Amino acid sequence: xxxxxxxxxxxxxxxxxxxxxxxxxxxxxxxxxxxxxxxxxxxxxxxxxxxxxxxxxxxxxxxxxxxxxxxxxxxxxxxxxxxxxxxxxxxxxxxxxxxxxxxxxxxxxxxxxxxxxxxxxxxxxxxxxxxxxxxxxxxxxxxxxxxxxxxxxxxxxxxxxxxxxxxxxxxxxxxxxxxxxxxxxxxxxxxxxxxxxxxxxxxxxxxxxxxxxxxxxxxxxxxxxxxxxxxxxxxxxxxxxxxxxxxxxxxxxxxxxxxxxxxxxx
DNA sequence: CGCATTTGACCCGCGC
DNA sequence: GCGCGGGTCAAATGCG
Ligand SMILES: [Zn+2]
Numbered sequence: 365x366x367x368x369x370x371x372x373x374x375x376x377x378x379x380x381x382x383x384x385x386x387x388x389x390x391x392x393x394x395x396x397x398x399x400x401x402x403x404x405x406x407x408x409x410x411x412x413x414x415x416x417x418x419x420x421x422x423x424x425x426x427x428x429x430x431x432x433x434x435x436x437x438x439x440x441x442x443x444x445x446x447x448x449x450x451x452x453x454x455x456x457x458x459x460x461x462x463x464x465x466x467x468x469x470x471x472x473x474x475x476x477x478x479x480x481x482x483x484x485x486x487x488x489x490x491x492x493x494x495x496x497x498x499x500x501x502x503x504x505x506x507x508x509x510x511x512x513x514x515x516x517x518x519x520x521x522x523x524x525x526x527x528x529x530x531x532x533x534x535x536x537x538x539x540x541x542x543x544x545x546x547x548x549x550x551x552x553x554x555x556x557x558x559x560x561x562x563x564x565x566x567x568x569x570x571x572x573x574x575x576x577x578x579x580x581x582x583x584x585x586x587x588x589x590x591x592x593x594x595x596x597x598x599x600x601x602x603x604x605x606x607x608x609x610x611x612x613x614x615x616x617x618x619x620x621x622x623x624x625x626x627x628x629x630x
Numbered sequence: 631c632g633c634a635t636t637t638g639a640c641c642c643g644c645g646c
Numbered sequence: 647g648c649g650c651g652g653g654t655c656a657a658a659t660g661c662g
Contacts (some may be wrong), residue, residue, distance in 0.1 A: 384654070474634075475654070480652075487652090
């Protein structure tokens with residue numbers, strides 16, 4: 365199957381060395397396809413990580429500076445973590461004028477849309493559809509003042525993990541080596557809805573992030589891949605640049621460190 | 631044909 | 647009780 369995607373430099377001498385150039389061209393085209401796919405995957409990953417990063421950010425902010433009055437300890441404690449059960453978190457996800465489908469690693473089914481009193485933009489209601497009986501809902505609405513921001517309100521705890529990102533060429537080996545040692549996440553994710561408030565950790569997002577985005581050793585794989593591609597690809601520099609900026613971002617590293625620490629604590 | 635989205639109807643709590 | 651505002655249902659519609 366041929367397409368019009370021209371590969372530079374292979375136009376003139378097509379008659380001779382045809383097989384060789386054909387082979388090279390095919391190889392290059394395959395590589396290009398693979399790179400495109402990988403790029404798409406990375407883009408999705410970046411989106412997911414970004415949204416989860418903002419989730420963690422808001423969570424961190426809420427837990428760091430509560431309206432701390434020296435009133436009474438019990439009241440303060442109780443009000444400090446009101447989201448252990450319902451986990452109501454607002455997340456800012458920037459988006460221009462696309463549809464309200466925010467990619468955060470889960471799969472949502474829209475079930476309603478209403479206009480609200482003080483916001484001209486409508487509010488969309490989603491339900492998590494990755495697992496049957498998952499009670500998680502979320503509301504997405506544009507911010508009233510800044511039209512480019514989306515405010516998502518998550519509510520509930522997932523009873524499953526996220527295997528959303530098109531990770532196909534991953535972990536051929538390293539299957540379940542230690543099923544009951546530290547894989548509490550697995551057990552938790554497979555657990556149906558039973559007494560969520562007792563066992564579930566404060567947020568299910570941590571588990572999802574640790575599982576979906578970083579299966580095992582996260583950074584080395586990315587960096588090595590980028591470096592290996594860096595010899596001949598030009599897009600890789602952008603990716604590397606972006607990754608570098610992401611790593612340079614203190615917020616991101618902070619949230620990442622927090623997440624890793626919490627994951628290790630489990 | 632099997633899905634997800636759309637969209638008006640419906641429900642329910644709350645303040646008057 | 648009534649109106650209102652937010653949340654959900656479900657029939658209709660769209661889409662691959
Ligand atoms: Zn879910």
